[in-house]
Amino acid sequence: xxxxxxxxxxxxxxxxxxxxxxxxxxxxxxxxxxxxxxxxxxxxxxxxxxxxxxxxxxxxxxxxxxxxxxxxxxxxxxxxxxxxxxxxxxxxxxxxxxxxxxxxxxxxxxxxxxxxxxxxxxxxxxxxxxxxxxxxxxxxxxxxxxxxxxxxxxxxxxxxxxxxxxxxxxxxxxxxxxxxxxxxxxxxxxxxxxxxxxxxxxxx
Amino acid sequence: xxxxxxxxxxxxxxxxxxxxxxxxxxxxxxxxxxxxxxxxxxxxxxxxxxxxxxxxxxxxxxxxxxxxxxxxxxxxxxxxxxxxxxxxxxxxxxxxxxxxxxxxxxxxxxxxxxxxxxxxxxxxxxxxxxxxxxxxxxxxxxxxxxxxxxxxxxxxxxxxxxxxxxxxxxxxxxxxxxxxxxxxxxxxxxxxxxxxxxxxxxxxxxxxxxxxxxxxxxxxxxxxxxxxxxxxxxxxxxxxxxxxxxxxxxxxxxxxxxxxxxxxxxxxxxxxxxxxxxxxxxxxxxxxxxxxxxxxxxxxxxxxxxxxxxxxxxxxxxxxxxxxxxxxxxxxxxxxxxxxxxxxxxxxxxxxxxxxxxxxxxxxxxxxxxxxxxxxxxxxxxxxxxxxxxxxxxxxxxxxxxxxxxxxxxxxxxxxxxxxxxxxxxxxxxxxxxxxxxxxxxxxxxxxxxxxxxxxxxxxxxxxxxxxxxxxxxxxxxxxxxxxxxxxxxxxxxxxxxxxxxxxxxxxxxxxxxxxxxxxxxxxxxxxxxxxxxxxxxxxxxxxxxxxxxxxxxxxxxxxxxxxxxxxxxxxxxxxxxxxxxxxxxxxxxxxxxxxxxxxxxxxxxxxxxxxxxxxxxxxxxxxxxxxxxxxxxxxxxxxxxxxxxxxxxxxxxxxxxxxxxxxxxxxxxxxxxxxxxxxxxxxxxxxxx
Numbered sequence: 001x002x003x004x005x006x007x008x009x010x011x012x013x014x015x016x017x018x019x020x021x022x023x024x025x026x027x028x029x030x031x032x033x034x035x036x037x038x039x040x041x042x043x044x045x046x047x048x049x050x051x052x053x054x055x056x057x058x059x060x061x062x063x064x065x066x067x068x069x070x071x072x073x074x075x076x077x078x079x080x081x082x083x084x085x086x087x088x089x090x091x092x093x094x095x096x097x098x099x100x101x102x103x104x105x106x107x108x109x110x111x112x113x114x115x116x117x118x119x120x121x122x123x124x125x126x127x128x129x130x131x132x133x134x135x136x137x138x139x140x141x142x143x144x145x146x147x148x149x150x151x152x153x154x155x156x157x158x159x160x161x162x163x164x165x166x167x168x169x170x171x172x173x174x175x176x177x178x179x180x181x182x183x184x185x186x187x188x189x190x191x192x193x194x195x196x197x198x199x200x201x202x203x204x
Numbered sequence: 205x206x207x208x209x210x211x212x213x214x215x216x217x218x219x220x221x222x223x224x225x226x227x228x229x230x231x232x233x234x235x236x237x238x239x240x241x242x243x244x245x246x247x248x249x250x251x252x253x254x255x256x257x258x259x260x261x262x263x264x265x266x267x268x269x270x271x272x273x274x275x276x277x278x279x280x281x282x283x284x285x286x287x288x289x290x291x292x293x294x295x296x297x298x299x300x301x302x303x304x305x306x307x308x309x310x311x312x313x314x315x316x317x318x319x320x321x322x323x324x325x326x327x328x329x330x331x332x333x334x335x336x337x338x339x340x341x342x343x344x345x346x347x348x349x350x351x352x353x354x355x356x357x358x359x360x361x362x363x364x365x366x367x368x369x370x371x372x373x374x375x376x377x378x379x380x381x382x383x384x385x386x387x388x389x390x391x392x393x394x395x396x397x398x399x400x401x402x403x404x405x406x407x408x409x410x411x412x413x414x415x416x417x418x419x420x421x422x423x424x425x426x427x428x429x430x431x432x433x434x435x436x437x438x439x440x441x442x443x444x445x446x447x448x449x450x451x452x453x454x455x456x457x458x459x460x461x462x463x464x465x466x467x468x469x470x471x472x473x474x475x476x477x478x479x480x481x482x483x484x485x486x487x488x489x490x491x492x493x494x495x496x497x498x499x500x501x502x503x504x505x506x507x508x509x510x511x512x513x514x515x516x517x518x519x520x521x522x523x524x525x526x527x528x529x530x531x532x533x534x535x536x537x538x539x540x541x542x543x544x545x546x547x548x549x550x551x552x553x554x555x556x557x558x559x560x561x562x563x564x565x566x567x568x569x570x571x572x573x574x575x576x577x578x579x580x581x582x583x584x585x586x587x588x589x590x591x592x593x594x595x596x597x598x599x600x601x602x603x604x605x606x607x608x609x610x611x612x613x614x615x616x617x618x619x620x621x622x623x624x625x626x627x628x629x630x631x632x633x634x635x636x637x638x639x640x641x642x643x644x645x646x647x648x649x650x651x652x653x654x655x656x657x658x659x660x661x662x663x664x665x666x667x668x669x670x671x672x673x674x675x676x677x678x679x680x681x682x683x684x685x686x687x688x689x690x691x692x693x694x695x696x697x698x699x700x701x702x703x704x705x706x707x708x709x710x711x712x713x714x715x716x717x718x719x720x721x722x723x724x725x726x727x728x729x730x731x732x733x734x735x736x737x738x739x740x741x742x743x744x745x746x747x748x749x750x751x752x753x754x755x756x757x758x759x760x761x762x763x764x765x766x767x768x769x770x771x772x773x774x775x776x777x778x779x780x781x782x783x784x785x786x787x788x789x790x791x792x793x794x795x796x797x798x799x800x801x802x803x804x805x806x807x808x809x810x811x812x813x814x815x816x817x818x819x820x821x822x823x824x825x826x827x828x829x830x831x832x833x834x835x836x837x838x839x840x841x842x843x844x845x846x847x848x849x850x851x852x853x854x855x856x857x858x859x860x861x862x863x864x865x866x867x868x869x870x871x872x873x874x875x876x877x878x879x880x881x882x883x884x885x886x887x888x889x890x891x892x893x894x
Contacts (some may be wrong), residue, residue: 003374003378003380004374005373005374005375006385037209057385070367070368070369070384071384072368072369072370072371072373072382072384073371074381075370075371075373075384076371076372076373076375079373079374079375080373080374080375080376085484
């Protein structure tokens with residue numbers, strides 16, 4: 001992980017859309033009087049969604065003003081949680097898991113494919129604006145290692161070829177099949193069921 | 205009350221005491237970085253680890269663990285030593301070895317504790333972490349690689365200074381202390397983070413690389429930048445003041461001082477009056493003391509008593525004011541005043557012009573009404589107490605006066621006397637709040653009194669205080685907040701117009717019309733002296749400011765660090781500051797100038813030593829005997845004093861950083877003032893844009 005700073009190139013302003021403002025108002029209402037600052041993560045997250053996936057400096061000020069928080073307190077939150085991107089990202093943000101289970105199952109080759117196909121370093125955006133990627137620690141999908149998270153979805157049981165296919169599909173604007181890429185259901189054994197193959201007292 | 209054993213010593217402590225405090229009480233020193241008595245507990249440095257028997261088999265952070273009954277605590281076991289060594293090793297793994305070029309050297313907690321708990325070698329061969337330095341304005345120098353992330357500075361700005369300007373971004377291994385987008389810290393108390401920083405990450409920018417602590421002579425003194433009377437330590441090398449630090453006094457300034465107090469010292473080196481000057485042909489020329497005193501004596505002898513006037517300025521010490529008062533009495537002139545700003549204060553009852561509840565009394569108050577004062581600008585250290593009181597809860601504060609940027613929740617009730625009248629008549633809802641409060645407090649500022657209807661406003665405020673029960677046998681919440689360090693002592697010693705005497709405005713008017721032919725200014729600079737006509741103006745002071753600019757004769761005096769002087773703060777607390785160095789050149793201590801002048805003028809004052817003069821002060825005002833203490837006083841009955849006008853109350857201080865001649869000579873203060881002006885300009889633009 002590198003030092004988390006705000007992007008040098010910032011837009012002049014930020015404003016929540018009317019629908020999001022309503023949503024924010026509801027979110028703020030969840031907390032008792034004087035504790036509105038508790039809504040900071042929710043508001044930043046919504047702001048990030050609205051803003052194409054990254055948190056801007058004007059957004060921090062807008063959220064600070066909405067919650068009567070000093071701006072530095074909002075910045076503290078935004079720089080702590082890695083789920084907040086502090087710089088523009090591609091349409092698809094690939095989070096490649098590098099923790100031991102994925103690594104043992106070949107995350108190195110998956111990473112190599114991602115890096116070579118996209119042709120950019122971590123946190124950079126491809127020229128077409130479609131992709132950016134980062135290495136992350138455990139995504140919690142160890143049974144289906146190696147794993148890549150693309151935006152909100154997991155793509156599992158990858159290898160070099162499957163990763164390439166996944167990237168091709170995304171580039172073509174198709175929606176790849178979410179979950180295991182080998183066809184198994186969730187994290188059932190890779191070579192078919194070994195237990196519970198029959199129902200007690202009857203046919204399965 | 206919990207009773208516990210610490211290293212074999214049985215001790216009983218108050219419930220809620222932390223183990224660290226209990227260990228201190230038992231006389232065991234616990235090393236610490238993040239813990240500070242006046243800040244909230246963070247528990248993040250882990251240096252204060254101790255061993256508690258019966259608990260889990262691991263060391264305990266003593267600052268965050270409350271003492272409980274029957275605990276058995278060890279502060280010096282192999283486990284404790286090993287744990288602290290480990291913490292120290294981790295801290296030093298990323299701390300640079302730049303002590304030889306670090307300004308904290310010699311007074312660095314990390315350096316000291318590394319001597320006690322560190323090991324001589326390191327097991328780390330990786331590159332040390334490097335952190336970019338942050339801009340925090342003209343006062344705080346940052347070397348962020350040295351930061352150990354104790355967050356004392358963050359907690360101080362939030363909890364004491366009342367502004368959330370500092371924060372810790374990128375929490376985790378990349379944590380950095382910074383302001384939002386590296387804006388300058390704008391708090392008036394920002395300099396205190398320099399003292400709080402246990403390492404050399406935050407140091408004094410103006411003092412950078414100029415001295416080492418062990419080569420400085422340390423003199424305890426009293427600050428004169430405001431009427432709080434903060435206790436300070438003046439560190440000098442030879443005659444040169446190198447820096448000013450706070451001295452802890454729980455009754456007055458706790459352990460904080462304002463930025464003006466701390467960084468004023470470069471003003472002591474510039475624009476100094478170091479020799480007498482006589483105006484000849486419109487220009488001031490240097491002269492000898494003999495020439496200057498004989499000219500002054502000649503002018504004094506020539507003028508009839510009723511044509512002589514004297515004004516004592518805001519920085520004058522009680523000694524020089526006593527000498528001036530005695531001299532003027534001997535000369536037979538009633539025209540004497542210490543209220544340079546024209547505040548309508550009388551000396552009929554001492555309780556009329558004191559901060560009666562005492563500063564520490566703020567902690568007990570449950571409702572506060574500010575009348576024409578902005579404590580943040582007028583007494584920044586006192587404001588910190590109000591901020592803390594407000595944070596503690598069950599406290600309502602309101603103000604009458606122009607809207608201001610105080611940093612605690614404060615309701616603005618209205619702009620001027622009309623609102624005060626509404627409160628008095630019970631028409632305003634806040635009157636009920638004050639009435640319901642157990643210990644209501646009023647703070648009247650000079651902004652409400654330094655005006656034509658000041659006497660009427662004072663009477664109304666006093667009446668309101670009585671009505672809401674702010675003045676009773678066990679609580680006196682009627683408070684006056686002065687801005688001038690000299691003011692209370694001046695009133696105590698009776699530097700007020702005598703029978704038929706003129707006040708400051710009258711004197712200036714008299715000088716313009718010719719009725720006053722001689723004006724003696726004892727360090728009085730905050731006056732409009734352009735209209736003083738043909739009067740012969742003698743200025744006694746230490747800086748070439750407005751007074752010296754107009755003067756026909758300049759007598760060079762000593763600044764507050766250059767003389768032993770008595771000052772009385774807003775509470776009425778008598779405090780004596782020691783001399784840290786000698787005044788420059790031919791300049792002399794102020795009372796000796798007046799003593800010499802009295803002899804030349806043929807009215808010799810009867811004291812030849814500081815002791816004799818102080819005995820005279822005690823004779824004139826017996827409470828001067830009680831140094832360091834406050835003598836309780838009760839406000840007199842409100843006198844009928846005309847009617848109140850309509851004009852809004854405006855705080856007496858327009859520019860916090862430039863209130864006196866020393867500050868106006870300081871380039872550091874000029875920089876701060878410009879920065880504050882730019883900031884308020886951008887805020888105004890932002891307001892207008894919205």
